Amino acid sequence: MRALVLSDQLTFNPNYPAPTPAPGEAIIRVTRAGICNTDLELIKGYMGFRGVLGHEFVGVVESITPAPAGPLPIIRPGERVVGEINAVPLASPSRDWHQRAQDPARTTLGIDRRDGVFADYTRLPLVNLHRVPDAVSDDEAVFVEPLAAACQIVQQVHLKPTDRVAVLGDGKLGLLCAQVLATTACDLTAIGKHAAKLDILKQRGIRTMQVSEAGSIEARRFDVVVECTGSPAGFDLARQLLRPRGTLVLKSTYEGLPQANLTMIVVDEITVVGSRCGPFEPALRLLAHKRVDVTSLIHARYPLHEGVRALEHAGRPGVLKVLLDIVS
Amino acid sequence: MRALVLSDQLTFNPNYPAPTPAPGEAIIRVTRAGICNTDLELIKGYMGFRGVLGHEFVGVVESITPAPAGPLPIIRPGERVVGEINAVPLASPSRDWHQRAQDPARTTLGIDRRDGVFADYTRLPLVNLHRVPDAVSDDEAVFVEPLAAACQIVQQVHLKPTDRVAVLGDGKLGLLCAQVLATTACDLTAIGKHAAKLDILKQRGIRTMQVSEAGSIEARRFDVVVECTGSPAGFDLARQLLRPRGTLVLKSTYEGLPQANLTMIVVDEITVVGSRCGPFEPALRLLAHKRVDVTSLIHARYPLHEGVRALEHAGRPGVLKVLLDIVS
Numbered sequence: 001m002r003a004l005v006l007s008d009q010l011t012f013n014p015n016y017p018a019p020t021p022a023p024g025e026a027i028i029r030v031t032r033a034g035i036c037n038t039d040l041e042l043i044k045g046y047m048g049f050r051g052v053l054g055h056e057f058v059g060v061v062e063s064i065t066p067a068p069a070g071p072l073p074i075i076r077p078g079e080r081v082v083g084e085i086n087a088v089p090l091a092s093p094s095r096d097w098h099q100r101a102q103d104p105a106r107t108t109l110g111i112d113r114r115d116g117v118f119a120d121y122t123r124l125p126l127v128n129l130h131r132v133p134d135a136v137s138d139d140e141a142v143f144v145e146p147l148a149a150a151c152q153i154v155q156q157v158h159l160k161p162t163d164r165v166a167v168l169g170d171g172k173l174g175l176l177c178a179q180v181l182a183t184t185a186c187d188l189t190a191i192g193k194h195a196a197k198l199d200i201l202k203q204r205g206i207r208t209m210q211v212s213e214a215g216s217i218e219a220r221r222f223d224v225v226v227e228c229t230g231s232p233a234g235f236d237l238a239r240q241l242l243r244p245r246g247t248l249v250l251k252s253t254y255e256g257l258p259q260a261n262l263t264m265i266v267v268d269e270i271t272v273v274g275s276r277c278g279p280f281e282p283a284l285r286l287l288a289h290k291r292v293d294v295t296s297l298i299h300a301r302y303p304l305h306e307g308v309r310a311l312e313h314a315g316r317p318g319v320l321k322v323l324l325d326i327v328s
Numbered sequence: 329m330r331a332l333v334l335s336d337q338l339t340f341n342p343n344y345p346a347p348t349p350a351p352g353e354a355i356i357r358v359t360r361a362g363i364c365n366t367d368l369e370l371i372k373g374y375m376g377f378r379g380v381l382g383h384e385f386v387g388v389v390e391s392i393t394p395a396p397a398g399p400l401p402i403i404r405p406g407e408r409v410v411g412e413i414n415a416v417p418l419a420s421p422s423r424d425w426h427q428r429a430q431d432p433a434r435t436t437l438g439i440d441r442r443d444g445v446f447a448d449y450t451r452l453p454l455v456n457l458h459r460v461p462d463a464v465s466d467d468e469a470v471f472v473e474p475l476a477a478a479c480q481i482v483q484q485v486h487l488k489p490t491d492r493v494a495v496l497g498d499g500k501l502g503l504l505c506a507q508v509l510a511t512t513a514c515d516l517t518a519i520g521k522h523a524a525k526l527d528i529l530k531q532r533g534i535r536t537m538q539v540s541e542a543g544s545i546e547a548r549r550f551d552v553v554v555e556c557t558g559s560p561a562g563f564d565l566a567r568q569l570l571r572p573r574g575t576l577v578l579k580s581t582y583e584g585l586p587q588a589n590l591t592m593i594v595v596d597e598i599t600v601v602g603s604r605c606g607p608f609e610p611a612l613r614l615l616a617h618k619r620v621d622v623t624s625l626i627h628a629r630y631p632l633h634e635g636v637r638a639l640e641h642a643g644r645p646g647v648l649k650v651l652l653d654i655v656s
Contacts, residue, residue: 104548220432258590259586260585260586262586271601271602274595274597275597276595
């Protein structure tokens with residue numbers, strides 16, 4: 001099959017071996033895939049990953065290999081699916097997405113010891129798959145994985161209607177997080193650097209602010225700040241915007257070991273919450289009910305065989321989502 | 329009056345002006361005071377503090393100036409007291425210790441714009457004072473402030489009986505934190521570098537471990553880790569000992585801006601809780617009921633006029649609590 005394979009560098013391989021089905025797993029024909037910042041970091045060496053890149057996808061179930069002693073699969077060949085990226089062995093006691101996401105025996109789709117989705121076919125445990133409702137297009141479904149990560153914020157932190165909440169960063173993840181937080185009754189402000197990106201939120205009635213204006217607002221105004229910049233400067237600004245005893249949610253990974261003002265975390269008694277993968281079903285519901293707009297984030301699309309160019313494009317400053325059309 | 333005063337350096341001043349009583353405040357004759365690591369940091373320049381150093385004390389109320397419209401004071405002259413260090417203006421809406429500790433208008437005893445307790449007299453708002461029960465000696469009462477800070481951990485974090493909890497660091501604060509956590513039903517391990525210090529805990533039936541052995545224990549074993557070393561290496565070890573989705577409590581302040589692995593906080597979905605000043609009444613109860621042993625931490629005592637030497641002594645490696653006898 002065709003695949004974008006990461007070894008010393010990323011290359012398009014027209015003859016990569018197709019995945020072998022394992023008990024309890026499905027083979028999925030990938031139709032569309034999304035490029036994530038993590039893919040760009042993996043190319044730079046993060047996690048030391050080798051194999052087929054990619055973890056954001058929508059596809060059609062090609063075949064199923066039931067587990068010998070397991071329950072009958074509820075997903076059938078021909079169905080359109082998205083898939084959670086953390087895969088655990090059949091024998092693992094982890095029974096739900098929340099346990100699987102931190103299972104020490106997990107492999108992670110296109111990130112850690114498991115071939116990913118920038119290919120004609122991929123494989124995943126049946127328990128990882130979620131049927132995509134007809135109301136959700138392929139272009140939307142490809143956003144389910146990062147949208148689920150945004151939902152994880154409200155899964156972990158209780159946002160009260162009276163809470164003043166800021167999302168810092170207007171990259172792909174920041175825009176999705178702001179839209180998910182806007183589904184709550186909290187008093188939300190999205191803070192970023194790019195007028196064009198913030199406009200996507202403004203058009204949905206979300207209050208936005210340039211990061212250059214953030215200095216002018218009352219310091220320590222926010223009860224909760226969600227850090228989506230992944231930069232030490234963003235971490236520090238987030239801390240300064242937060243009231244004493246507030247909650248700082250970290251969504252982004254950071255390059256290297258950034259310097260962080262741990263003393264002020266103690267003095268201000270801040271709670272820092274690390275937040276990563278999230279629940280797929282709420283993300284699918286938000287899309288089906290048109291409560292978030294993800295297609296405005298699509299900046300470009302490429303066929304699979306031009307994938308190396310697609311990833312270069314995704315790495316340019318200011319670019320939001322780049323899609324790969326595997327089957328067009 | 330006599331006082332240890334920090335300006336460009338720390339000096340003993342035999343003729344420092346006595347504090348002027350203000351409405352709603354008491355003048356307290358200090359009998360005994362304790363030297364804290366924060367005092368040593370203030371001498372190095374932390375907070376840019378200038379004035380009388382010291383915030384851990386026990387004393388006797390000398391005089392009271394009631395507030396014009398306030399309730400009658402429940403503390404009377406001649407009573408033995410300890411005092412919370414965060415002082416707010418009479419008009420502040422902060423009504424309890426928890427609000428005062430983060431009130432933006434607060435001054436802090438011997439730390440931030442308020443003369444401290446290494447002197448014959450000090451002053452504090454009446455609401456900050458707590459009567460010391462007869463069962464608690466002066467040597468014990470002088471530990472109430474740091475013991476309250478240790479109590480703040482269990483005030484902020486629910487430690488379940490099934491939780492595996494580690495305290496990292498066997499300095500003064502680490503030893504107090506371990507003893508307070510040992511009052512819960514959690515499965516506790518204190519980890520440090522100094523056999524003699526850990527012995528204080530061992531003798532109270534607390535499991536201890538050398539930090540050099542920490543590598544041999546099952547990684548990611550602990551549900552909660554309390555970081556009391558204040559070093560970047562301690563922060564990193566704490567993170568590594570913690571299970572995914574565990575809670576890391578930061579008790580110490582850090583010199584400068586340490587490097588911190590924020591990425592692993594996200595990947596492991598760790599919650600970091602900054603923890604500082606705590607409630608005095610529980611600390612007094614623990615002392616009155618002999619549920620903690622603080623006097624074993626006393627390494628030396630000096631008269632006030634030898635205070636500069638006392639602080640030098642307190643700064644030597646391996647030294648635990650050094651006391652100042654103001655009135656002996």
